[in-house]
Amino acid sequence: xxxxxxxxxxxxxxxxxxxxxxxxxxxxxxxxxxxxxxxxxxxxxxxxxxxxxxxxxxxxxxxxxxxxxxxxxxxxxxxxxxxxxxxxxxxxxxxxxxxxxxxxxxxxxxxxxxxxxxxxxxxxxxxxxxxxxxxxxxxxxxxxxxxxxxxxxxxxxxxxxxxxxxxxxxxxxxxxxxxxxxxxxxxxxxxxxxxxxxxxxxxxxxxxxxxxxxxxxxxxxxxxxxxxxxxxxxxxxxxxxxxxxxxxxxxxxxxxxxxxxxxxxxxxxxxxxxxxxxxxxxxxxxxxxxxxxx
Amino acid sequence: xxxxxxxxxxxxxxxxxxxxxxxxxxxxxxxxxxxxxxxxxxxxxxxxxxxxxxxxxxxxxxxxxxxxxxxxxxxxxxxxxxxxxxxxxxxxxxxxxxxxxxxxxxxxxxxxxxxxxxxxxxxxxxxxxxxxxxxxxxxxxxxxxxxxxxxxxxxxxxxxxxxxxxxxxxxxxxxxxxxxxxxxxxxxxxxxxxxxxxxxxxxxxxxxxxxxxxxxxxxxxxxxxxxxxxxxxxxxxxxxxxxxxxxxxxxxxxxxxxxxxxxxxxxxxxxxxxxxxxxxxxxxxxxxxxxxxxxxxxxxxxxxxxxxxxxxxxxxxxxxxxxxxxxxxxxxxxxxxxxxxxxxxxxxxxxxxxxxxxxxxxxxxxxxxxxxxxxxxxxxxxxxxxxxxxxxxxxxxxxxxxxxxxxxxxxxxxxxxxxxxxxxx
Numbered sequence: 001x002x003x004x005x006x007x008x009x010x011x012x013x014x015x016x017x018x019x020x021x022x023x024x025x026x027x028x029x030x031x032x033x034x035x036x037x038x039x040x041x042x043x044x045x046x047x048x049x050x051x052x053x054x055x056x057x058x059x060x061x062x063x064x065x066x067x068x069x070x071x072x073x074x075x076x077x078x079x080x081x082x083x084x085x086x087x088x089x090x091x092x093x094x095x096x097x098x099x100x101x102x103x104x105x106x107x108x109x110x111x112x113x114x115x116x117x118x119x120x121x122x123x124x125x126x127x128x129x130x131x132x133x134x135x136x137x138x139x140x141x142x143x144x145x146x147x148x149x150x151x152x153x154x155x156x157x158x159x160x161x162x163x164x165x166x167x168x169x170x171x172x173x174x175x176x177x178x179x180x181x182x183x184x185x186x187x188x189x190x191x192x193x194x195x196x197x198x199x200x201x202x203x204x205x206x207x208x209x210x211x212x213x214x215x216x217x218x219x220x221x222x223x224x225x226x227x228x229x230x231x232x233x234x235x236x237x238x239x240x241x242x243x244x245x246x247x248x249x250x251x252x253x254x255x256x257x258x259x260x261x262x263x264x265x266x267x268x269x270x271x272x273x274x275x276x277x278x279x280x281x282x283x284x285x286x287x288x289x290x291x292x293x294x
Numbered sequence: 295x296x297x298x299x300x301x302x303x304x305x306x307x308x309x310x311x312x313x314x315x316x317x318x319x320x321x322x323x324x325x326x327x328x329x330x331x332x333x334x335x336x337x338x339x340x341x342x343x344x345x346x347x348x349x350x351x352x353x354x355x356x357x358x359x360x361x362x363x364x365x366x367x368x369x370x371x372x373x374x375x376x377x378x379x380x381x382x383x384x385x386x387x388x389x390x391x392x393x394x395x396x397x398x399x400x401x402x403x404x405x406x407x408x409x410x411x412x413x414x415x416x417x418x419x420x421x422x423x424x425x426x427x428x429x430x431x432x433x434x435x436x437x438x439x440x441x442x443x444x445x446x447x448x449x450x451x452x453x454x455x456x457x458x459x460x461x462x463x464x465x466x467x468x469x470x471x472x473x474x475x476x477x478x479x480x481x482x483x484x485x486x487x488x489x490x491x492x493x494x495x496x497x498x499x500x501x502x503x504x505x506x507x508x509x510x511x512x513x514x515x516x517x518x519x520x521x522x523x524x525x526x527x528x529x530x531x532x533x534x535x536x537x538x539x540x541x542x543x544x545x546x547x548x549x550x551x552x553x554x555x556x557x558x559x560x561x562x563x564x565x566x567x568x569x570x571x572x573x574x575x576x577x578x579x580x581x582x583x584x585x586x587x588x589x590x591x592x593x594x595x596x597x598x599x600x601x602x603x604x605x606x607x608x609x610x611x612x613x614x615x616x617x618x619x620x621x622x623x624x625x626x627x628x629x630x631x632x633x634x635x636x637x638x639x640x641x642x643x644x645x646x647x648x649x650x651x652x653x654x655x656x657x658x659x660x661x662x663x664x665x666x667x668x669x670x671x672x673x674x675x676x677x678x679x680x681x682x683x684x685x686x687x688x689x690x691x692x693x694x695x696x697x698x699x700x701x702x703x704x705x706x707x708x709x710x711x712x713x714x715x716x717x718x719x
Contacts, residue, residue, distance in 0.1 A: 150542035
């Protein structure tokens with residue numbers, strides 16, 4: 001009897017300890033997710049319930065030209081950001097790692113600073129710097145391509161420039177991750193390699209790179225998820241234009257829901273994006289792990 | 295002891311609040327954050343002073359989608375304001391959302407107004423398909439043609455009084471641009487060529503001047519409207535190719551091009567009139583200016599227009615008390631009768647007696663361009679049109695690249711049709 005009481009008490013304590021998190025999770029994540037799934041099968045407006053329409057929203061989605069354009073643009077943006085941002089972050093981390101003391105802290109802070117800025121500030125800074133009439137970067141562009149370019153109104157420039165802004169903004173965090181990874185590599189390994197007469201190149205390829213792989217895999221996966229959720233920069237810089245060359249899935253969700261009052265259809269698009277992110281990121285992480293184990 | 299204290303405190307509070315008890319509180323939301331917002335706040339203050347029994351508590355929210363989203367969500371649960379400003383171009387969307395409480399004849403009577411007091415075009419825009427009134431118009435705002443006299447002096451385009459004259463066709467206007475260019479104006483016609491607002495307003499004006507319609511019987515650009523839309527885009531592209539309009543100018547830059555004396559002409563909303571008046575008064579403009587209704591460049595006289603109006607949102611499941619509704623209608627009536635204070639912001643009061651008053655007739659250039667109210671060409675009556683709508687998006691997404699030569703106008707119009715038809719169903 002006494003033992004039973006004790007177990008009960010322990011279970012109750014355990015329950016009360018996890019309750020705050022579980023309840024919050026259920027309230028702000030599980031419940032909305034369930035509602036999104038439910039809404040995606042209805043023709044609901046933004047507010048209020050709708051009629052059950054079965055798979056109609058998904059059928060419309062497959063025939064929606066904008067959906068495919070947005071999907072393609074999301075893919076293009078991944079190509080433009082993931083590998084470059086990882087490579088740049090690694091290069092910066094390697095360089096910063098060679099510095100010592102307060103210089104290192106200072107340089108690291110400089111690279112990390114953009115990351116703490118809100119996205120609206122970031123986009124304002126870049127929109128000013130790239131302003132067609134008055135931007136200070138226009139002479140640079142003029143020097144290289146021979147004329148001024150309204151970058152966020154040009155179909156060829158818009159996505160690469162949004163990628164540049166995004167990399168500048170978010171790279172500091174990746175640098176930090178890489179730096180932590182670098183510091184975890186025992187110094188003895190480098191000493192041993194030096195004794196064996198390894199060149200700096202060999203040290204990097206045989207010691208640093210393999211031992212840093214778990215961090216690289218993490219950065220790649222985090223970036224994949226983050227960049228698939230692209231919205232703010234596009235919304236603030238190009239609004240999806242010109243002629244949909246920067247239209248992305250989340251912008252489509254926003255337009256359908258808040259502009260056109262199609263809560264049901266917007267939920268369907270959101271859910272598809274959710275599934276894409278989940279599948280792609282799990283797949284990628286598994287693939288990278290297999291590579292890492294080899 | 296504690297209880298006695300509380301009662302005492304409560305009594306004192308009640309006594310202090312005594313006179314205010316008879317007051318009806320009217321919660322007001324608007325999206326007027328610019329120069330016109332200052333003028334609106336002055337009107338509200340004046341109203342509160344004159345009406346001890348009604349107190350308006352005003353909040354200014356962000357213009358565009360944030361405002362309209364907030365209105366919709368709050369109205370659905372009965373937490374919305376008692377009165378709000380509303381764009382009449384959004385009425386079709388509002389009806390679909392069911393956020394507006396109809397304005398009855400009794401309401402109008404309580405306000406001391408009648409629909410005959412307003413410009414008919416504004417009343418039409420404020421009514422549903424069945425003729426029910428959903429908002430009370432407050433102004434008509436449109437684009438006008440600003441001009442810098444220094445580039446036109448000694449040409450046939452200024453009459454003896456120094457007023458713009460002789461522009462009765464597109465050819466005339468193009469010649470005027472050419473003359474201004476020869477006289478040293480770099481981009482003789484400035485408007486917001488890099489943003490949806492400016493491009494849409496000019497495009498829609500040119501479409502209207504051909505008698506075209508963007509949406510008719512639920513179809514986008516049916517029949518020869520397609521050609522008319524193409525023609526409108528062609529005109530704008532030709533202006534760009536000739537270098538007469540600036541490349542990708544954002545809103546502020548387009549205004550600056552005119553106020554700094556570089557552009558001879560400027561097509562923009564009446565709301566910039568105070569900017570010019572103030573600058574001229576402070577002697578910072580550096581040239582003589584004027585503003586006229588956009589001339590008839592094509593077959594008919596027409597100018598894009600929208601309208602600010604007052605609307606009462608639904609209160610969720612509840613009904614607004616009669617007392618409060620009377621107070622709200624009193625506010626609306628008073629605002630319209632005192633809309634001369636609003637005309638100062640450049641807008642044309644929708645209340646006809648104000649525009650006929652001597653005070654208004656002596657306001658320049660407002661009285662000159664007020665004639666445009668008769669031929670105002672409102673945004674299409676559709677749930678895909680109006681401020682912050684898919685139609686505005688296509689201006690940004692399709693029209694701007696086409697004007698700048700990324701693809702031909704025919705293709706742009708085909709894409710526009712495709713996109714808007716997609717948004718309709």
